[in-house]
Amino acid sequence: MKALIQRVTSAKVTVNDELVSNxxxxxxxxxxxxxxxxxxxxxxxxxxxxxxxxxxxxxxxRWQKSVKDLQYELLCISQFTLYNRLKGNKPDFHLAMQGADASNLYNFVLQQLGDQYSADKIKDGKFGAMMQVHIQNDGPVTIEIESPKKENENASK
Known part of the structure; x- marks a missing residue:
């Protein structure tokens, strides 16, 4: 699992010009x-x-406090394109989890965030929709993290 984290002063998600979360x-x-x-x-x-x-x-x-320490909010957006590979000039997304399984695991992440922090501070977009994400990046600060690879995954590569 990958996350591209952007520190923001504000952010919002719209779908078809309708506000979903901010x-x-x-x-x-x-x-x-x-x-x-x-x-x-x-x-x-x-x-x-x-x-x-x-x-x-x-x-x-700098770099002393977490979002939880400061009681800030998180806006989470499902983003299958983070698992891309280029085939020539065309992106290929076969490494991304598909459909209902991806939706269930994404919702599980949101649930865990709410359980470990505060459900009212966790916002999200609309899974599978064409979204417009508007951010006011703070810094700018952008960090990527990825969950550790499993033993058998590394052995098969």
């Missing part, structure tokens, strides 16, 4: 799910997203 200060997180991901990966991702220190403390010291 947040103030916090993190906008694009989440990609591979065909090999499990609930273990989802738990890892939720823990990391809530504990990664991307914010300054009260004294202005």
């Amino acid at each position: 947040i103030g200060r916090g993190l906008c997180v694009l989440i990609g799910i591979s065909q090999n991901d499990t609930k273990e990966d989802a738990n890892y991702m939720a823990r990391k997203l809530l504990s990664i220190r991307l914010f300054d403390d009260d004294a202005g010291k």
Whole structure:
């Protein structure tokens, strides 16, 4: 599982010009799910997203506080294109988990975030929809994280 994390002063998601979700200060997180991901990966991702220190403390010291420490919000967006490979000039997404399985695991990530933090601070887009994501990147700060590879996955490559 991959996440592309952007520290934001604000972010919102619209579908067909209708507002789906919005947040103030916090993190906008694009989440990609591979065909090999499990609930273990989802738990890892939720823990990391809530504990990664991307914010300054009260004294202005950088990289000291997490979104959870500061009671900020997260806007999560399902993003299968994070698992792409180029075939010539055309992207191929066969490594991404498909359909209902991907939706279920994505929703499990959201549930874990809510359970480990506060459900009212976790917002998301609309799974599978063509979304417009509007962000005001803060810094800018953009970080990518990925769940650890499993032993048998590494052996097969």
